[in-house]
Amino acid sequence: MPDRRLTILGLGLLAACAFFLFWGLKGPAGFILELRATKLAALLLVGAAVGISTVVFQTVTGNRILTPSIMGFDSLFLLVQSLMVLTMGGLGYVMTDGPAKFLLDTGLMMAASLMLFTLLMGRGRGDLHRMILAGVIIGLFFRSMTAFVLRLIDPSEFSVVQQVMFASFGAVDTTQLAIAAVLFLAVFAAIWKLAPALDIVALGRDSAVGLGLRYDRLAMVLLLLVSALVAVSTALVGPISFLGLLVAALAHEVVKTPRHVLLLPAAALIAGLVLVIGQGVFERLLGLQSTLAVIIEFFGGLLFLYLVMGGRRR
Amino acid sequence: MITVRNLSHRIGSAEILHDLSLDFPKDGITAIIGPNGAGKSTLMGLMARLVPIQTGKVEIDGHCVAKTRTEALARRMAIVTQRVGVASRLRVGDLVGFGRWPHHHGRPRDEDHAAVERALAAFDLTELRDRFLDELSGGQNQRAFIAMGLAQETDWLLLDEPLNNLDMYHARALMARIHALSREGGRSVVMVVHDINYAAAWADHIVALENGRLAFEGAPREVLTAERLSRLFGMEIGVEEIGGRPTVLHHA
Numbered sequence: 001m002p003d004r005r006l007t008i009l010g011l012g013l014l015a016a017c018a019f020f021l022f023w024g025l026k027g028p029a030g031f032i033l034e035l036r037a038t039k040l041a042a043l044l045l046v047g048a049a050v051g052i053s054t055v056v057f058q059t060v061t062g063n064r065i066l067t068p069s070i071m072g073f074d075s076l077f078l079l080v081q082s083l084m085v086l087t088m089g090g091l092g093y094v095m096t097d098g099p100a101k102f103l104l105d106t107g108l109m110m111a112a113s114l115m116l117f118t119l120l121m122g123r124g125r126g127d128l129h130r131m132i133l134a135g136v137i138i139g140l141f142f143r144s145m146t147a148f149v150l151r152l153i154d155p156s157e158f159s160v161v162q163q164v165m166f167a168s169f170g171a172v173d174t175t176q177l178a179i180a181a182v183l184f185l186a187v188f189a190a191i192w193k194l195a196p197a198l199d200i201v202a203l204g205r206d207s208a209v210g211l212g213l214r215y216d217r218l219a220m221v222l223l224l225l226v227s228a229l230v231a232v233s234t235a236l237v238g239p240i241s242f243l244g245l246l247v248a249a250l251a252h253e254v255v256k257t258p259r260h261v262l263l264l265p266a267a268a269l270i271a272g273l274v275l276v277i278g279q280g281v282f283e284r285l286l287g288l289q290s291t292l293a294v295i296i297e298f299f300g301g302l303l304f305l306y307l308v309m310g311g312r313r314r
Numbered sequence: 315m316i317t318v319r320n321l322s323h324r325i326g327s328a329e330i331l332h333d334l335s336l337d338f339p340k341d342g343i344t345a346i347i348g349p350n351g352a353g354k355s356t357l358m359g360l361m362a363r364l365v366p367i368q369t370g371k372v373e374i375d376g377h378c379v380a381k382t383r384t385e386a387l388a389r390r391m392a393i394v395t396q397r398v399g400v401a402s403r404l405r406v407g408d409l410v411g412f413g414r415w416p417h418h419h420g421r422p423r424d425e426d427h428a429a430v431e432r433a434l435a436a437f438d439l440t441e442l443r444d445r446f447l448d449e450l451s452g453g454q455n456q457r458a459f460i461a462m463g464l465a466q467e468t469d470w471l472l473l474d475e476p477l478n479n480l481d482m483y484h485a486r487a488l489m490a491r492i493h494a495l496s497r498e499g500g501r502s503v504v505m506v507v508h509d510i511n512y513a514a515a516w517a518d519h520i521v522a523l524e525n526g527r528l529a530f531e532g533a534p535r536e537v538l539t540a541e542r543l544s545r546l547f548g549m550e551i552g553v554e555e556i557g558g559r560p561t562v563l564h565h566a
């Protein structure tokens with residue numbers, strides 16, 4: 001059943017994609033189109049991964065404020081990257097770039113985030129304050145560790161690390177993109193099958209168990225899938241802390257039902273819209289290259305503050 | 315029948331339930347009474363597999379709770395816990411609809427919609443069905459969650475302090491509703507009740523817990539005596555017979 005709101009979002013996204021691809025097209029059209037199409041695919045993929053993973057994460061943890069990246073995921077990514085530069089040297093680090101490193105990054109991120117989540121989930125569900133505190137502390141820990149590692153790195157190699165510090169859609173490798181797409185589709189298929197059960201998970205553990213859900217196992221599986229999605233997107237373009245928060249909040253606002261068959265596609269579409277329009281406007285109209293991530297962080301950060309200050313907790 | 319055998323439960327070093335053995339008879343209402351912290355909710359949670367059983371055994375109509383598939387148990391028993399509340403913005407109708415999950419697992423059919431309608435009507439919620447839960451009063455909220463348990467249409471209904479927040483009218487209506495279910499609907503109800511007079515008026519069987527042990531059990535007329543209740547709650551309690559029922563006078 002095609003929902004009206006989803007249809008509108010979908011049409012909007014199509015229009016945005018067309019604008020992104022064809023606006024101001026001149027010169028060798030075939031070549032430029034190919035470049036743009038690759039970038040567009042990366043934007044859509046990352047958007048869908050971030051949007052869906054955030055909605056699922058918030059449902060499982062029973063809160064609307066925390067997202068995987070706010071929980072220190074991005075800082076973990078930076079730490080791993082700077083450790084790699086430290087141990088292999090700037091040149092070695094650049095040389096390893098390729099499908100193998102991408103898979104390694106993804107695997108590492110998944111393992112680490114899963115550890116993080118289980119640690120926090122132990123007794124913490126519903127205890128929002130404890131989770132926020134833990135998230136902030138863990139994020140801080142990883143950031144200081146990263147700062148420490150950066151001190152040890154040769155100043156001349158510092159720029160290599162700096163490049164991965166902010167998300168960039170500038171140079172996305174097509175092979176990596178293909179691997180990421182396959183991973184994403186597999187994970188998405190799994191999450192989609194669990195979408196109705198997610199509605200029940202949102203009721204909280206007691207109600208969910210009472211209704212016959214294998215809650216503990218399901219929560220683990222869901223968090224594993226979330227880690228996979230976040231890992232894919234972080235390894236592909238780098239950390240985007242607040243995009244997920246922004247998108248999940250918008251998705252809940254637009255769909256206005258707790259049904260995940262609507263929420264999940266809405267989050268994916270909205271994230272795509274934000275990224276494609278944002279990147280399109282910055283590149284095509286303003287001629288700027290790399291400021292989108294900063295803008296998203298700015299507005300996402302504001303929203304985070306608003307939510308934490310207790311604007312609308314539900 | 316729900317049989318509880320040698321059930322013990324500890325949290326950390328504190329022993330919450332001590333080697334508890336008792337039966338909840340089928341068909342009818344069993345009221346669990348006892349002071350705060352006696353272990354009533356813990357017992358309910360163990361019976362409804364919300365908390366894993368550490369030692370002992372619980373069987374529900376011959377099915378061991380620890381070994382039966384949780385999906386199958388959800389079609390035998392519904393539980394409404396003492397502390398309900400959801401993080402997400404939910405409408406009353408959707409919440410009650412989730413009670414049908416054990417029967418359809420995501421694909422509701424006509425009979426599921428019908429069951430939801432019945433449950434909404436039973437608790438005066440039909441007009442509130444499109445309201446969000448966080449826009450309801452405490453009592454309306456409580457009724458919505460009980461309606462969800464009712465919509466599950468199971469042989470057993472476990473209710474932890476269902477009368478919380480309810481006004482006199484709705485408390486009475488709830489008890490009458492549950493009573494009718496247990497008589498005509500062939501359902502068995504176990505509920506935690508703090509107001510002994512409700513237990514005396516509606517329950518067929520009383521189970522009293524004290525410090526994680528069984529204090530006494532039996533028919534209300536036999537066990538609800540001034541002497542037993544005074545000892546259970548550690549205060550002077552008078553019991554008078556009014557209209558053929560024991561009536562507790564705790565303000566006397």
Ligand SMILES: Nc1ncnc2c1ncn2[C@@H]1O[C@H](COP(=O)(O)OP(=O)(O)OP(=O)(O)O)[C@@H](O)[C@H]1O
Nearest residue numbers: 325328330348349350351352353354355356357396
């Ligand atoms: N998570 C926990 N950690 C430690 N002790 C606990 C925990 N949960 C419950 N208890 C203790 O277990 C005992 C029984 O608690 P339970 O909730 O079963 O009581 P209850 O009979 O339902 O009380 P009430 O009438 O107040 O609802 C109490 O003494 C309580 O302090």
Ligand SMILES: [Mg+2]
Nearest residue numbers: 354355396474
């Ligand atoms: Mg209790």
